[in-house]
Amino acid sequence: MILDKFHEECGVAGVFGCKEAANLVYLSLYSLQHRGQEGAGIAVSDRDKIRYEKGQGLVADIFSADKIDALEGDMAIGHNRYSTAGESHIRNIQPFCVEINAGPVAIAHNGNIVNADEVKRQLVKNGAIFNSSSDSEVIVHLIAKSGIDNLIESIIASLRKLQGAYSLLLMTKDMLIGVRDPLGVRPLILGKLVNGYILVSETVALDLIGAEFIREIEPGEMVIISDKGIESLHPFDKKTPKPCIFEHIYFARPDSMIFGENVYDVRKRMGRMLAIQQPAEADIVVPVPDSGIIATMGYSEQSGIPLEMGLIRNHYVGRTFIEPSQSIRHFGVKIKLNPVKSVIKGKKVIVVDDSIVRGTTSRKIVKMLREAGAREIHFRVCSPPTKFPCFYGIDTPTRKELIASSHNVEEIRKFITADTLGYLDINCLEECAGGGEFCKACFNGDYPMMSLDGGGDNPKSGC
Amino acid sequence: MILDKFHEECGVAGVFGCKEAANLVYLSLYSLQHRGQEGAGIAVSDRDKIRYEKGQGLVADIFSADKIDALEGDMAIGHNRYSTAGESHIRNIQPFCVEINAGPVAIAHNGNIVNADEVKRQLVKNGAIFNSSSDSEVIVHLIAKSGIDNLIESIIASLRKLQGAYSLLLMTKDMLIGVRDPLGVRPLILGKLVNGYILVSETVALDLIGAEFIREIEPGEMVIISDKGIESLHPFDKKTPKPCIFEHIYFARPDSMIFGENVYDVRKRMGRMLAIQQPAEADIVVPVPDSGIIATMGYSEQSGIPLEMGLIRNHYVGRTFIEPSQSIRHFGVKIKLNPVKSVIKGKKVIVVDDSIVRGTTSRKIVKMLREAGAREIHFRVCSPPTKFPCFYGIDTPTRKELIASSHNVEEIRKFITADTLGYLDINCLEECAGGGEFCKACFNGDYPMMSLDGGGDNPKSGC
């Protein structure tokens, strides 16, 4: 349960060739709601004009049946925005829709452009006007100013100027274009509809609307869907893919398939491996819901220690809670989690969470469990210590806020007041996720998408 | 996962003697949100006037910090209303606040008055005017018209005229009164605040705000909380308590203690007992989330068959989803649940749910799992066949809608298309819940609160 924001994630969906394109995108965004709850938008093309609707909050609250009906057209793209503390102005909600020389375009992306600020500075210097703080606008400006007549060529030339991690959807009047960056950091899935195609961040969206899974868009691939069918290009220099390991650890839904692996299975394996690497003598093993549940099942199976749902989550979480002035212990975490005293009392407890960011929430959980009567608390984490910021988002903690960047495991254990603390080894993690290389920059500081400089401690606008 | 409405449930909370009474009631209602999502209200007394705020939707959406701040006073009561299809007019949202001879009163109740219609008819005949279709208004009318000067006497005399199941909170300018009906059908808990007291439906509310659990209000007990302290009366003829067994099966949160038993433990025992009574040869046992999870853990532990989270719930459920005209298979259930194919595929699966109402949802779940690749599906239910309507609510299914009222187990199995179907025995159920007698009317038609007539097939306004 990441209460502290760490990575910036978003969800995207695009439909081509289906009369109810807006509705299918709407349902897709709904199933991808876990990737972003701050706001959402849908843009449709009726082959003549592009219209859009955006709003703040949850997909199901933003779009009424009337609004969906009004979005006529057989092409649509949509976007879920991650909740951020900062600039949550509606103008930053995607898709970003503008008129350029080539006609109307809408763009939505998941990820971030590492050199966006630099490119933006250059563009502004040359007279560009920016209306949002979204990277999408940078991409559109490059396309608009490329001076290349052919739109596809223009997009390719523009993307070549960008470094970063992105899964991008771009819609013109009559084309739906999907691109995944050469490193393939963020997922993008291609599905088949009865008369058309669909591009989405995770397979759960296909499940909900009954679309058929075709394949993942490959790292560095661009697909162009139009009335002529699907065309696939590989316009970028080939690189070793580095998908984001955190998709498996936390972001993706357990019922999704991502980077060729079922998230559920990966998490199970992570839990099993954690039990092998970081065993503990205990009566019960308790997940931090919801993200920790599947891994905890693996831990329990491997260790033979029974799993108990010793922390119950309240799913009706709202925006504002006023802590009474006669302050309530553990208020910040209690508003989301409540321990089951009868389960915890007198027990030696292993707690399994997906990660530790600032450590403050883990500390509250430990203290709350201790107060509920736990005799011992052994904190286990399904990932290595998070030492480096992800350069994927506004408002992610800077290095100094990440407890593991300046504290060793024993110091962290003391801070969170657990009896023992154990992390999953970084190499095992990759094995659990199916082998191959992943972007593990948040653990080891090795940022694959930054060819030039290591960046330093400077989180960037994204998603 | 009861998608079909069956019982009507609500949550209540009352605070006395705390400067931030409205905020504590607000937090209590938030933690009791699972008992009602249609609407909520809070009334406060500043010892002079009673003011209130009500709204439709979730507690956290209705009450802003400003609204809570404006509800000044050291006494407050609040109410969560269950989602109903029918008369969801704001005037039916409780607390019901009026001026009577004795001054301003606010009333909120969980439960229903079986003879409310009859009493109301009599009152209207004698010139009473009704503004809502809430039973609370009936209670207030009886009090207002009792002709008894002493308010407590008047309340007692009024409640004696009523048959039914209720946990009732009544607030005057300077008293907070809690009453539980003689059968004790609905729970009501007493807690201690630093300088005051709190009455709530479930102990989770005490957990959140850090109140100390004192005890449950006894069946037939009336507590009067005022500046003079707590007074306890037992003004009704003593009856054998009949708490509602469905509180343990489905309504209450697993981290609550109710009727003297931890819900978590009860559900575990139900699952274990179900495994003994209704075994099945299978590879995995899968809960229908969220209500079935704890029982499924019991089933897994007892049977040794590994539990897998083979159905993932989407928690961002909104109000309106338009099914595309190119219709989506299992749309109604898929909007809430998605099978994890990698877990289900090729497996013999035991599915554990808390109950079967109409059978249509169970059927959709079975078919969806079959499509996900399950080889066999053994449906197990932690309660006996639900044959009779609960006379506790608007819009509960009438008898003929309850599949078990007209079909035997084999017929139901065929309908839901499972390979086998097994229910928990009614007597075991009571044992799991800690022994003692419970209201099991929905299983056996024996309505304890209806002394006079059996009622027939006529669901009633409640909560």
Place this chain on the structure above:
Amino acid sequence: MILDKFHEECGVAGVFGCKEAANLVYLSLYSLQHRGQEGAGIAVSDRDKIRYEKGQGLVADIFSADKIDALEGDMAIGHNRYSTAGESHIRNIQPFCVEINAGPVAIAHNGNIVNADEVKRQLVKNGAIFNSSSDSEVIVHLIAKSGIDNLIESIIASLRKLQGAYSLLLMTKDMLIGVRDPLGVRPLILGKLVNGYILVSETVALDLIGAEFIREIEPGEMVIISDKGIESLHPFDKKTPKPCIFEHIYFARPDSMIFGENVYDVRKRMGRMLAIQQPAEADIVVPVPDSGIIATMGYSEQSGIPLEMGLIRNHYVGRTFIEPSQSIRHFGVKIKLNPVKSVIKGKKVIVVDDSIVRGTTSRKIVKMLREAGAREIHFRVCSPPTKFPCFYGIDTPTRKELIASSHNVEEIRKFITADTLGYLDINCLEECAGGGEFCKACFNGDYPMMSLDGGGDNPKSGC
């Protein structure tokens, strides 16, 4: 321009026998908007149920086309509520709709019941429950409790218990009933629709919807409109009618006909008479818009002094204006009125207003005109000094707030800083209004509807 509230006024409209009853009532209320801007409601009967819609603000903002469409039925009544500072809770917005023994009823009234508090006290003592602070609820309670089976008889018996001034609309499932109190204080007009009838406060409503004027409902008359046609009763003791003179002075629209006289003509005559009684040597005569314009035209015609629109009104008045801390002179009045300096400068000015309540606004107007360069300011008022509160409303000024209750004309002149001040004589006023007796209680303290006691300084809930 009465900025200070003085009388409480409302508008009512009822339609029988027209498929689009709600729409016609909506348009009627819109044309009667000047009689109340706080809130409005419409109730319809589809001959089976009564449904309603209410809201705060202006008619055109409350009712969307969708809402009007949803109010199906061929009978409707509606109500405009006057803006008050006090209890503007939505539950006080009429029509008041309840279920009584005789079935569903909706009631809306313009006026006030002088003995409402006393009757209410008695009713509450006998067990009645009140949900609003509206007099309408008192009327309904009396009807519900009359013990008389025949509804019409019951209404008559109930109204006989009430003293006061009212024009009342009452709707059952299949009857529309209009009643005017025996003194006929408030207007009520009967009109003909193609297939039905309409009852409204002023003839402007008939003009807008193209209904034919039939006649005014007589003082003490009750009309019962049903499928059987119109029945007229005179169930009350006959009294000398005392229509409210302020309807002509200020309330009614100048294009209405009221109490048998065109308001426009009456105001013209008042202005002419004022010029005769209160002449002044001046260059121009300037109306305080909008209410003073027609009378000023009369003053100008009679005196030969040219009328100039020396004060321009801003019609886009909103609810909240924050006066900057670097305070603005005359801010309170300037937000509504602006002097035309080129017209005022160097001139001897006669200002004509309809009445003076607290005197504070008149004082601001005089000072603002003086600052705009007026050489002399002669304030003329189309009515006598307002010395007594009108017992027709919440929040009207009490006696001591009425400047004329404690100051003579010369003292008022000094307060408002005018060079001269002149009022219209009370007897002339009645002549201008067409002769006959009027209620002039606000001028002479003679309250015709209070048979028993003079009341004292105790403004009452009304409208």
Place this chain on the structure above:
Amino acid sequence: MILDKFHEECGVAGVFGCKEAANLVYLSLYSLQHRGQEGAGIAVSDRDKIRYEKGQGLVADIFSADKIDALEGDMAIGHNRYSTAGESHIRNIQPFCVEINAGPVAIAHNGNIVNADEVKRQLVKNGAIFNSSSDSEVIVHLIAKSGIDNLIESIIASLRKLQGAYSLLLMTKDMLIGVRDPLGVRPLILGKLVNGYILVSETVALDLIGAEFIREIEPGEMVIISDKGIESLHPFDKKTPKPCIFEHIYFARPDSMIFGENVYDVRKRMGRMLAIQQPAEADIVVPVPDSGIIATMGYSEQSGIPLEMGLIRNHYVGRTFIEPSQSIRHFGVKIKLNPVKSVIKGKKVIVVDDSIVRGTTSRKIVKMLREAGAREIHFRVCSPPTKFPCFYGIDTPTRKELIASSHNVEEIRKFITADTLGYLDINCLEECAGGGEFCKACFNGDYPMMSLDGGGDNPKSGC
């Protein structure tokens, strides 16, 4: 009363050097509400960032006290947008706020750029991205792309590329810039605040907030207000000013001073002149309120025929009115105007309006008056026949919709069914407005701001 849209008008206001800048701009926009009711926006600079708030509807509805308070800064500009049928999307509401090379800028303008489409096409071709259909965005693009480092130079160079009529406010972090086009078509007024300056469209805004009138900004003048004081430039080629005569006829409030003349006095003279040029034998002269009132007073004074307010305006006009299917005669005009039958009946009536656009409203007024009993109707118009579209706005009627473009006076008279019809002579009009040359393009087709081509029948995006 122009019910048909004809010219596009807007209101602007800018404040420099006053702590409550947003509030003063808010009050200014409120007093300029007659210039635009579709939407409004306010941008403030706190010398570091520019923030803004925009909304649809009336100023007093868009901005709550909270919103105004949140707009901190001692500089602000604001804009009222005229109500249009077309693209009323919120992104077209001004001020237009962006980040350019020179930093953040906000821009608001009243008027239109005749060659905006052409310039925009060129910009888009060179890679510019447009987010709105507002001319303001074109201006900002030119500035951003000028390649000139000095912002003032850059603005001047950009404006030199534009042809059209505009009064422009531009705000940077620390400068407030006001520009009036070389022809001075739209007004712009400079006022003095205690510690700062204010620029507004009309003097009424100064009156409300108690600012001191300094002078009008001259045609072709640019003023730069900063902490260094006011600087005045005249960077454009000098032209003969051509202020818009319609400001005096209709747009401006009668209590404003504009182009050196009091609007009130100008309208009086127009009415007098109309009486001389277009006399008629009649009993009464009736204004079409509100715009026709002052001129009608002049007509009445000159002719000696008494003025009567024979048409009463409803000021509570909302957005949507559903005409009942049993259609109402003259519904469209009756929703705004109602004849006073007692005044009209049996009379020979002169009706005075400011202009005739399509003729349909005039026709409805004549028919409505005829039905109210007028014996003769002599229609008089305070301006010449409107034959040409104003190239100042979206959605103005094209030539063929202007009745006078294709019909002579006698034909128009027949269409509106008046007994006689008379217009004011074009030369007299200029005299009434104080002499000098005006833009009279809507009467004679001579468009002063179009140096190159006459344009044809192609109304343009503006304001």
